[in-house]
Amino acid sequence: MPVLQNNLSAERAVRFVQAASKDLESSLIKLTSGNKLADPAKHSTEALIASRYRSQIQRLQAGRENLSGALSLSQTQQGYLQQVGVVLSRMGELALRAMDVTMGDQQSSGDERRVELVTGTFSWIQAKSDAENRGGKLACIKNAEDQSSVEAIMQGASYWIGGTDEVTEGQWKWVDGEAMSFENWAAGEPNDINGGENALQIYPSGEWNDLPTNNTNLGGYIIEFSSDDSRSSAHEGEYKALAAFVEGLCSKAFNQVPLFTGQTMQVARDELDNPLQTRGVDLTANTYAKAYTPDSKGYFLRDSANAHERLAQVKNAIHQLQQDQASVGAFAKGIDLADRMMTQSTDSLKDALGRLTDVNIAEESTRFARDQILRQAATAMLAQANIMPQSVLRLLRS
Numbered sequence: 001m002p003v004l005q006n007n008l009s010a011e012r013a014v015r016f017v018q019a020a021s022k023d024l025e026s027s028l029i030k031l032t033s034g035n036k037l038a039d040p041a042k043h044s045t046e047a048l049i050a051s052r053y054r055s056q057i058q059r060l061q062a063g064r065e066n067l068s069g070a071l072s073l074s075q076t077q078q079g080y081l082q083q084v085g086v087v088l089s090r091m092g093e094l095a096l097r098a099m100d101v102t103m104g105d106q107q108s109s110g111d112e113r114r115v116e117l118v119t120g121t122f123s124w125i126q127a128k129s130d131a132e133n134r135g136g137k138l139a140c141i142k143n144a145e146d147q148s149s150v151e152a153i154m155q156g157a158s159y160w161i162g163g164t165d166e167v168t169e170g171q172w173k174w175v176d177g178e179a180m181s182f183e184n185w186a187a188g189e190p191n192d193i194n195g196g197e198n199a200l201q202i203y204p205s206g207e208w209n210d211l212p213t214n215n216t217n218l219g220g221y222i223i224e225f226s227s228d229d230s231r232s233s234a235h236e237g238e239y240k241a242l243a244a245f246v247e248g249l250c251s252k253a254f255n256q257v258p259l260f261t262g263q264t265m266q267v268a269r270d271e272l273d274n275p276l277q278t279r280g281v282d283l284t285a286n287t288y289a290k291a292y293t294p295d296s297k298g299y300f301l302r303d304s305a306n307a308h309e310r311l312a313q314v315k316n317a318i319h320q321l322q323q324d325q326a327s328v329g330a331f332a333k334g335i336d337l338a339d340r341m342m343t344q345s346t347d348s349l350k351d352a353l354g355r356l357t358d359v360n361i362a363e364e365s366t367r368f369a370r371d372q373i374l375r376q377a378a379t380a381m382l383a384q385a386n387i388m389p390q391s392v393l394r395l396l397r398s
Contacts, residue, residue, distance in 0.1 A: 092314040098307035119220035126198035127221035133235035139161030139222035140174035157219030163200030243292035291317040
């Protein structure tokens with residue numbers, strides 16, 4: 001009697017079921033992950049290429065971030081330089097106006113010496129500095145006529161005037177360096193109580209007293225404009241404020257990176273590309289500094305000749321500014337071009353990576369449905385193959 005040792009049909013059916021199950025599982029993984037390379041073992045070469053693409057994309061994105069930071073720095077520079085341009089234009093206008101000799105009477109009111117009252121809370125040092133910022137100086141009373149002109153504008157309070165013995169105790173001088181020849185001290189003054197009374201105040205009565213320079217209890221100070229001071233004072237104060245603004249920009253920084261000290265930096269784009277170099281703008285350079293630095297006496301527009309020289313300095317600064325603006329603008333344009341090129345490269349790599357890894361949902365869904373049908377058919381074949389030996393056995397037994 002023959003013995004059935006195996007079932008070839010069943011074995012073939014089992015292989016069909018296993019193959020269909022693997023294909024079905026592979027399709028399911030691709031559909032759920034959206035990645036054709038979800039099983040790297042089956043696509044080792046493609047997975048390596050995809051990894052290289054991803055690394056290149058990440059480097060390009062890092063390079064674009066570098067460019068973005070450099071562009072922000074450049075745009076900040078451009079914004080400040082536009083302000084500098086407006087300020088320098090106004091400084092040139094003020095210098096030109098100060099050159100108009102026909103305005104002398106209107107500017108100085110025809111006085112050789114003019115005094116004004118400035119109210120507020122000041123120490124003597126603060127009053128001295130504020131008077132100079134206004135284009136004058138603390139009042140120097142050198143004769144009875146000066147004393148009378150100061151008393152005429154006082155308003156019942158004590159004020160600072162421009163006397164000091166700070167350099168040598170007991171040797172009183174005016175802020176212009178001239179020794180005192182006229183005096184109007186109150187009785188018992190100056191007495192330098194407890195030491196350190198080195199500044200001069202004038203009482204409501206017109207008499208003088210010495211006080212510490214840090215005292216702030218007075219009603220203000222008396223400012224004096226000489227004939228030269230008066231001529232320049234109409235424009236000096238505004239010019240000085242504008243000059244201070246430009247000078248203050250020298251210390252400006254972007255993310256702790258100096259903007260206007262002439263510093264240049266390398267901006268990396270990619271390890272294969274030459275880096276971009278930022279354009280250094282130096283507001284401390286001599287061409288700019290001459291426009292915002294006062295003369296040896298602390299003035300900007302002291303007289304017509306001084307204003308003429310100042311105008312030439314401002315023109316040179318404006319010319320340099322135009323060159324710097326063009327340079328910074330060219331750098332910003334270069335950044336924009338580099339960013340566009342890197343964006344295009346990134347998009348191309350992403351497209352290539354997508355074609356390599358992204359699943360075609362319609363195609364994979366069709367394959368998944370096909371594999372389901374094949375597995376069902378293979379399962380039916382296996383069941384049928386298992387039934388056939390049983391039928392043969394029943395026939396043999398009968």
